[in-house]
Amino acid sequence: xSEVKRDAFIDGRWVAGEAxxxxxxxxxxxxxxxxxxxxxxxxxxxxxxxERAFAGWxxxxxxxxGTLLGALGARMLxxxxxxxxxxxxxxxxPIKESLAEVRYAASFLTWxxxxxxRVYGETIxxxxxxxxxxxxxxxxxxxxxxxxxxxxxxMLTRKLGAALAAGCTVVAKPAEATPxxxxxxxxxxxxxxxxxxxxxxxxxxxxxxxxxxxxxAKAIRKISFTGSTEVGMxxxxxxxxxxxxxxxxxxxxxxxxxLSDADLDAAVAGALVAKFRNSGQTCVxxxxxxxxxxxxxxxxxxxxxxxxxxHVGRGSDPRTDVGPVIDDAAARKIAGLVADAVKRGARVxxxxxxxxxxxxxxxxxxxxxxxxxxLWRTEIFGPVIALRTAADEGAAIAQANDTxxxxxxxxxxxxxxxxxxxxxxLEAGMVGVNEGLVSTAQAPFGGIKHSGFGREGSxxxxxxxxxLKYIAQRIG
Ligand code: SIN
Numbered sequence: 001x002s003e004v005k006r007d008a009f010i011d012g013r014w015v016a017g018e019a020x021x022x023x024x025x026x027x028x029x030x031x032x033x034x035x036x037x038x039x040x041x042x043x044x045x046x047x048x049x050x051e052r053a054f055a056g057w058x059x060x061x062x063x064x065x066g067t068l069l070g071a072l073g074a075r076m077l078x079x080x081x082x083x084x085x086x087x088x089x090x091x092x093x094p095i096k097e098s099l100a101e102v103r104y105a106a107s108f109l110t111w112x113x114x115x116x117x118r119v120y121g122e123t124i125x126x127x128x129x130x131x132x133x134x135x136x137x138x139x140x141x142x143x144x145x146x147x148x149x150x151x152x153x154x155m156l157t158r159k160l161g162a163a164l165a166a167g168c169t170v171v172a173k174p175a176e177a178t179p180x181x182x183x184x185x186x187x188x189x190x191x192x193x194x195x196x197x198x199x200x201x202x203x204x205x206x207x208x209x210x211x212x213x214x215x216x217a218k219a220i221r222k223i224s225f226t227g228s229t230e231v232g233m234x235x236x237x238x239x240x241x242x243x244x245x246x247x248x249x250x251x252x253x254x255x256x257x258x259l260s261d262a263d264l265d266a267a268v269a270g271a272l273v274a275k276f277r278n279s280g281q282t283c284v285x286x287x288x289x290x291x292x293x294x295x296x297x298x299x300x301x302x303x304x305x306x307x308x309x310x311h312v313g314r315g316s317d318p319r320t321d322v323g324p325v326i327d328d329a330a331a332r333k334i335a336g337l338v339a340d341a342v343k344r345g346a347r348v349x350x351x352x353x354x355x356x357x358x359x360x361x362x363x364x365x366x367x368x369x370x371x372x373x374x375l376w377r378t379e380i381f382g383p384v385i386a387l388r389t390a391a392d393e394g395a396a397i398a399q400a401n402d403t404x405x406x407x408x409x410x411x412x413x414x415x416x417x418x419x420x421x422x423x424x425x426l427e428a429g430m431v432g433v434n435e436g437l438v439s440t441a442q443a444p445f446g447g448i449k450h451s452g453f454g455r456e457g458s459x460x461x462x463x464x465x466x467x468l469k470y471i472a473q474r475i476g
Pocket of ligand 1: 150151154155226281282283284439445
């Protein structure tokens with residue numbers, strides 16, 4: 001495997017373009033690679049390749065497709081160190097988290113390698129004895145997958161694994177900040193024998209234009225997007241023009257509820273994962289901490305002590321827990337949210353409000369949060385903890401649901417009945433009960449409300465890539 005692939009990958013070939021864009025290290029802006037800046041014409045070539053490859057790939061025996069996915073997952077794991085280092089360079093995340101991401105990403109390929117052979121149909125008892133009624137599942141066709149910068153490998157494989165297992169072919173458009181991980185996976189896919197045209201990659205700095213072009217392409221039958229709610233809404237609107245299938249994994253505003261009977265040490269351990277994974281830049285990040293009054297002080301004290309221990313620095317340093325945020329705009333946004341909260345009366349109980357000038361943001365804990373503060377409604381996407389108290393369980397649930405988002409929610413309580421009662425009352429596609437990390441390949445990942453729809457991972461993850469076909473057969 002070569003050092004870093006830098007060109008578009010179309011129809012099994014590396015295609016260099018004259019226009020290029022720079023990928024840099026978010027820690028210090030050091031250049032990593034100049035990448036081919038795919039334009040609309042390249043996107044068309046990639047779509048045509050995916051369309052040509054579809055017939056052969058979809059007709060392949062499903063277990064064979066599974067074997068190739070399994071091989072790709074294994075190949076990723078064999079190269080995990082190199083892939084992790086690449087991820088830390090282009091994304092900035094701590095190296096231990098990059099390693100975890102490579103394993104998480106490979107687990108989707110392994111999972112869907114198995115699921116490929118389980119795309120079951122059904123038979124339905126007919127009213128007419130002379131009929132047989134069958135239901136089969138067919139791949140939707142070539143798919144465009146548009147992935148974010150925060151998990152360059154896992155957000156790709158969660159879509160790619162399901163699509164390829166179902167028999168679809170793929171054109172992937174990675175985020176401008178982090179195209180190298182996707183290109184590295186394309187190289188491995190080629191190495192393990194994924195046929196030409198089945199998986200194509202068009203890196204671009206013109207996401208709106210090239211992404212929009214993919215969306216408009218007649219041959220593309222489905223779009224799977226992970227990213228902001230704003231862009232997700234635009235994609236859905238544009239996809240309507242051609243009635244394309246859409247899966248949207250969008251923003252979050254996760255509540256992290258700590259009830260009065262919670263194991264506070266467990267809650268703090270869960271909070272660290274739910275808040276600081278990828279330096280706070282995940283859509284499942286705990287955005288609003290809601291703590292029942294009797295334990296508010298004790299929880300805040302324990303949390304302060306644990307957060308103060310976190311090491312902030314360059315992602316390649318093995319001690320680092322919190323790396324740089326992705327770019328200057330992210331740093332400014334986080335600083336703005338903290339400044340707004342402080343102006344409206346929040347108290348800084350740990351750290352110094354960031355000034356927006358540095359991407360390296362030291363953790364901040366704020367308490368006295370109110371719904372008038374912008375961070376109550378906005379995904380912070382950074383290492384800032386916002387604490388609010390609730391008088392009782394009912395108030396905690398009302399506060400938790402006071403958001404237009406509904407991706408994930410967390411609740412900590414020792415009481416078994418309360419665990420289920422609160423989990424059921426929380427408006428979210430996923431709930432962590434005494435658990436700060438819900439993401440895993442076996443489980444359906446996805447949201448409700450403005451967090452989108454469709455599920456990724458699990459046995460449900462393949463559904464969005466298939467159409468049901470009903471066949472009525474007369475036998476007599
Ligand atoms: C995301 O932030 O979009 C996904 C995070 C995860 O899969 O856990």
